[in-house]
Amino acid sequence: METLEIDTVVIGAGVVGLAVARELARAGQQVIVLEGAGHFGEGISSRNSEVIHAGLYYPQGSLKARLCIEGRELLYDYCQRFPVGHRQTGKWLIASDHSQLERLDQVHRAAQANGVGLQVAEQDQLARQLPHVTAAAGLFSPRTGIISSHDLMVSLLGELEAEGGQLVCHAPVESAASDGQGHWLTVGGAAPCELRCRRVVNASGLAAIDLARSWQGQDPSTCPQAWYARGVYFAYSGKHPFDTLIYPVPEPGGLGVHLTLDLAGQARFGPDVEWIPEPDYTVDPERRSAFAKSIRRWWPGLDPDRLQPAYAGVRPKLAGPDAGFMDFRIDDERHHGIAGLVHLLGIESPGLTASLAIAREVRERLA
Known part of the structure; x- marks a missing residue:
């Protein structure tokens, strides 16, 4: 199996994965996005209310509150600068x-x-x-509004590609491992290969926790159910x-x-x-x-x-029906002890609204 070396890999081409990849590419990193499906955004990114949330519901100081409010303003600004369908409906x-x-x-x-x-x-x-x-x-x-999530993902992908990044579909990550030298990803699909990379962001949505728990070199007890x-x-x-x-x-x-x-x-x-x-x-x-x-x-x-x-x-x-509020989890080296690895876990609503702010947060943590 061919082994390729790459600077940064983002796993998952939903709206959050594409936002993260675009942010890292704009910061000068060589970025590849791996997507197991045949097209970007086929999972939860295309199956939501497409609402730009204002930030009403979340406890003060939580990641959901901060990233929703920051992301809301970033998103409105982005939609005005790029051809992304949206409307501030209230x-x-x-x-x-x-x-x-x-x-x-x-x-x-x-x-x-x-x-x-x-x-x-x-x-x-x-x-x-x-x-x-x-x-x-x-x-x-x-400040609540609506947005075309498809338009947003098309725009983010276009910016990623303009910065030299690449989306590879039909490329499921079958296994992942980290050691002191970097990260190894075994990629299946139409062109199986191994990727060795310096940085990895797990933005695989519904599959993110399962992937994190199976990550060789990481203690699975650091991951939620x-x-x-x-x-x-x-x-x-x-x-x-x-x-x-x-x-x-x-x-x-x-x-x-x-x-x-x-x-x-x-x-x-x-x-x-x-x-x-x-x-x-x-x-x-x-x-x-x-x-x-x-x-x-x-x-x-x-x-x-x-x-x-x-x-x-x-x-x-991140927890069952009686658990109450659960925040986003952006698990970096402080959580699992592995440099250059970020898991995005429990990124539900307001993940679409917060996507550009989540991307900035990931870039800062990887820095």
């Missing part, structure tokens, strides 16, 4: 009844601690702002009365069945939360009735017959 976070007011207030306090400005609306004001919505109170986030939460989306056919995003208060494991819009104005609802033993993108059409029941709590005018199964995403979780 978002309403609502308490559908008085039992949810305490949770809404908790989100408001978290957002204030993170420096995120929100507009507060009581029931009568909300009725004027959202006449089709039934709610006891709401918070409006003006992998958990998976599936979220299903339903599209809403035809017209609707909304021009902004609407979220209920968060639920365990996710942000609840919310209304998002694509850049054409089409509405979609989701995701729900279903804990599963392994990644599975199956959409069960029978979940429509549960969706309709949940949505009608705040939008009584919903026509359930217009809900159509769309797609499912899977969140890479």
